[in-house]
Amino acid sequence: MKLLVVEDESKMADYVRQGLMEAGFIVDLARNGLDGHMMAMNERYDLIILDVMLSGMDGWRILQAMRASGVQVPVLFLTARSSVDDRVRGLELGADDYLTKPFAFSELLARVRTLLRRGNAPTHHDRIQIADLELDLARRRATRAGRRINLTNKEFALLELLARRRSEVLPRSLIASQIWDMNFASDTNVIDVAIRRLRAKIDDDFEPKLIQTVRGMGYTLDIPDEG
Amino acid sequence: MRDRFTLFLRPASLALRVTTLVGIAMTVVFLVFNWISVRSLERHFAEMDQDELGVVSASVIRALGEVHSGADETALYHAVRGHHGVYYYVADAAGNTLYAAAGGPDLSRLVAHNDPVDLAGKREMTIWQEDGKFYRGTAVRVEGNAKGGGRTYVVAVAMNIGAHLAFLGSFRRMQWWAASIVMSIAILVAWLAVQWGHHPIRRTNAEIRKISSSKLDLRLNPADVPIELEELVASFNDMLARIEDGFVRLANFSADIAHELRTPVTNLTTQTEVALGQPRSAGEYREVLYSNLEELGRMSRMISDMLFLAQTENDRGNLRLTDVDLGELVKGVFEYFEAWAEDRRVSLQLLGLAGPVRADREMLLRALSNLVSNAIRHTPLDAAVTVKLVQDMSITTVTIENPGERIPAEVLPRLFNRFYRVDPSRQRKDAGAGLGLAIVKSIVEAHGGFVQVRSDDNSTIFTIVLPSPRGRDAV
Numbered sequence: 001m002k003l004l005v006v007e008d009e010s011k012m013a014d015y016v017r018q019g020l021m022e023a024g025f026i027v028d029l030a031r032n033g034l035d036g037h038m039m040a041m042n043e044r045y046d047l048i049i050l051d052v053m054l055s056g057m058d059g060w061r062i063l064q065a066m067r068a069s070g071v072q073v074p075v076l077f078l079t080a081r082s083s084v085d086d087r088v089r090g091l092e093l094g095a096d097d098y099l100t101k102p103f104a105f106s107e108l109l110a111r112v113r114t115l116l117r118r119g120n121a122p123t124h125h126d127r128i129q130i131a132d133l134e135l136d137l138a139r140r141r142a143t144r145a146g147r148r149i150n151l152t153n154k155e156f157a158l159l160e161l162l163a164r165r166r167s168e169v170l171p172r173s174l175i176a177s178q179i180w181d182m183n184f185a186s187d188t189n190v191i192d193v194a195i196r197r198l199r200a201k202i203d204d205d206f207e208p209k210l211i212q213t214v215r216g217m218g219y220t221l222d223i224p225d226e227g
Numbered sequence: 228m229r230d231r232f233t234l235f236l237r238p239a240s241l242a243l244r245v246t247t248l249v250g251i252a253m254t255v256v257f258l259v260f261n262w263i264s265v266r267s268l269e270r271h272f273a274e275m276d277q278d279e280l281g282v283v284s285a286s287v288i289r290a291l292g293e294v295h296s297g298a299d300e301t302a303l304y305h306a307v308r309g310h311h312g313v314y315y316y317v318a319d320a321a322g323n324t325l326y327a328a329a330g331g332p333d334l335s336r337l338v339a340h341n342d343p344v345d346l347a348g349k350r351e352m353t354i355w356q357e358d359g360k361f362y363r364g365t366a367v368r369v370e371g372n373a374k375g376g377g378r379t380y381v382v383a384v385a386m387n388i389g390a391h392l393a394f395l396g397s398f399r400r401m402q403w404w405a406a407s408i409v410m411s412i413a414i415l416v417a418w419l420a421v422q423w424g425h426h427p428i429r430r431t432n433a434e435i436r437k438i439s440s441s442k443l444d445l446r447l448n449p450a451d452v453p454i455e456l457e458e459l460v461a462s463f464n465d466m467l468a469r470i471e472d473g474f475v476r477l478a479n480f481s482a483d484i485a486h487e488l489r490t491p492v493t494n495l496t497t498q499t500e501v502a503l504g505q506p507r508s509a510g511e512y513r514e515v516l517y518s519n520l521e522e523l524g525r526m527s528r529m530i531s532d533m534l535f536l537a538q539t540e541n542d543r544g545n546l547r548l549t550d551v552d553l554g555e556l557v558k559g560v561f562e563y564f565e566a567w568a569e570d571r572r573v574s575l576q577l578l579g580l581a582g583p584v585r586a587d588r589e590m591l592l593r594a595l596s597n598l599v600s601n602a603i604r605h606t607p608l609d610a611a612v613t614v615k616l617v618q619d620m621s622i623t624t625v626t627i628e629n630p631g632e633r634i635p636a637e638v639l640p641r642l643f644n645r646f647y648r649v650d651p652s653r654q655r656k657d658a659g660a661g662l663g664l665a666i667v668k669s670i671v672e673a674h675g676g677f678v679q680v681r682s683d684d685n686s687t688i689f690t691i692v693l694p695s696p697r698g699r700d701a702v
């Protein structure tokens with residue numbers, strides 16, 4: 001997967017590139033609007049991360065030029081202002097998602113993955129299996145080591161989210177928004193409590209432990225590395 | 228500059244308006260007065276002339292009687308005495324001149340042109356000009372009778388009215404002069420009066436000039452200005468109050484942010500410096516980074532909240548209004564907090580029903596969840612948070628009640644302020660920034676409603692009052 005990051009704040013650009021590369025992407029970096037425009041028009045990317053405020057040519061104009069010439073790459077735009085106008089404008093111009101600064105890198109990564117997945121043909125699984133955990137999505141049932149586990153609706157939804165996005169770090173804000181439709185940060189540890197309860201049901205009595213806490217960032221579900 | 232371009236487009240100055248109006252009014256009044264006085268003078272002269280001509284013609288007729296009774300025709304020469312500039316003419320019924328005064332106008336023409344009326348009839352006066360002089364005259368027919376000896380005469384009398392006309396002319400001229408002087412004075416006085424009348428405006432202006440951004444607390448005294456300006460001054464004061472409010476808020480806003488960021492930034496700096504002070508193991512570095520990350524997370528949440536607050540306070544029109552089912556919204560909030568509340572052994576209950584309200588769902592959700600999370604946090608073990616919905620005709624009320632310690636009455640008014648926390652120490656692990664209630668307030672007010680809080684020894688109740696759709700339509 002090849003991404004283009006157009007960002008003129010150099011420290012931020014460097015870290016975003018490093019983070020994305022370490023997450024397994026190939027990343028090109030444009031440090032001003034004009035370069036960004038040229039690269040977006042001339043090369044093929046799977047996704048473009050576009051800062052709105054750029055020197056040379058702002059993000060809106062790049063986006064407009066791309067869409068006008070038929071470049072349909074998904075675009076995630078970054079804005080410093082969370083005003084409704086900005087968001088509406090970005091989405092109207094054909095952006096696919098946005099993030100308001102300040103944001104957490106884990107959030108950015110999760111959004112990037114969501115957008116990339118959206119492009120692919122949706123994989124219709126009826127069941128997901130991770131180690132001895134099995135999810136029957138149609139009947140909304142979970143079993144571990146062959147034992148049926150009783151989950152509430154929300155617990156199942158949470159488990160499904162983690163399982164579908166296996167090995168991705170899901171920030172708390174993303175979980176809150178996907179499962180409970182709460183699209184704002186909360187000062188409570190609601191998500192931690194929910195995860196603890198889920199763990200009690202699917203991990204406490206079993207090995208290996210599947211749900212892992214990524215400190216400071218969020219949660220992920222995967223078979224832990226040996227050693 | 229700009230002034231020059233607007234010179235011809237802007238409304239005329241007040242001084243010009245008042246002066247012009249006074250000038251026009253004075254002119255009209257004068258013209259009417261002038262017309263009336265000249266007319267009455269003319270009428271007065273006409274009457275005088277008529278009387279005199281009447282006397283003259285009577286003397287002439289009397290003289291005619293004497294002529295007939297045998298006296299010499301010369302009696303006619305002496306018929307009129309003591310009248311200056313008066314002329315007369317006598318003809319018989321056939322139009323033969325019997326007598327014509329010398330030096331006067333040709334009165335035979337007057338007789339010929341006019342049909343002489345009966346002596347008893349009203350005498351028509353004629354004015355004409357002859358040889359550069361003006362005359363007024365009339366002709367009468369004297370029917371033959373006993374006194375006249377049976378003969379019929381036509382008598383024409385006329386007088387030179389040059390003196391009258393000259394008098395009228397000089398009267399007019401004098402009047403014009405007087406009027407011009409009076410009018411000039413009046414206009415000058417009007418202009419002065421306007422300038423004087425504008426003095427309070429200039430003084431008020433000077434006072435307004437004194438108001439700078441550092442002295443926004445200055446107010447004009449409405450009692451110091453004329454009654455006409457009182458309302459203007461009051462409106463100005465109101466505007467000033469609003470500006471001051473916004474200005475102070477903005478200033479506090481910046482001060483608040485700076486102040487609130489100081490602590491976490493100091494923490495971060497200290498932590499990082501100490502960590503770098505000597506070589507450490509990778510695990511220790513990681514520990515520092517994690518701790519920094521937590522602090523940074525709090526900071527960025529605070530910044531986002533501040534931005535959100537600034538936005539809702541600034542453009543209140545930016546709501547995406549839909550019909551929102553409050554019951555469903557509260558259930559969603561409960562579902563979210565359920566596990567957390569259970570963990571704290573707090574139960575949640577919803578009472579009452581309400582129809583849909585026009586609201587921005589996302590925002591209202593945020594407000595409710597802030598209140599519910601606060602309530603859960605302050606509820607003792609094994610107690611319940613109760614949300615109640617009540618719908619009246621024009622308002623919908625949501626109350627969030629939790630048992631718990633009383634919030635001291637003196638801090639209640641400050642509860643909705645930014646960054647206000649009853650217990651300001653950051654001891655609690657999940658201590659917030661103190662923005663939650665400020666956000667609640669700005670959201671509810673953006674919807675045209677208000678929030679209240681009550682607290683006694685048993686419980687604390689937050690109340691959101693929103694206008695109902697029907698109530699709002701009626702407004």
Ligand SMILES: Nc1ncnc2c1ncn2[C@@H]1O[C@H](COP(=O)(O)OP(=O)(O)OP(=O)(O)O)[C@@H](O)[C@H]1O
Pocket residue numbers: 187597601602605629631634642647648649650658659660661662663664665687
């Ligand atoms: N239900 C309640 N009972 C008692 N005290 C309360 C209640 N709700 C709020 N308070 C007090 O009001 C203060 C301000 O609340 P607010 O929600 O604004 O801030 P916070 O919860 O501390 O932080 P934030 O919501 O920004 O994370 C709180 O610190 C708390 O002391």
Ligand SMILES: [Mg+2]
Pocket residue numbers: 597600601659662663664
């Ligand atoms: Mg709060």
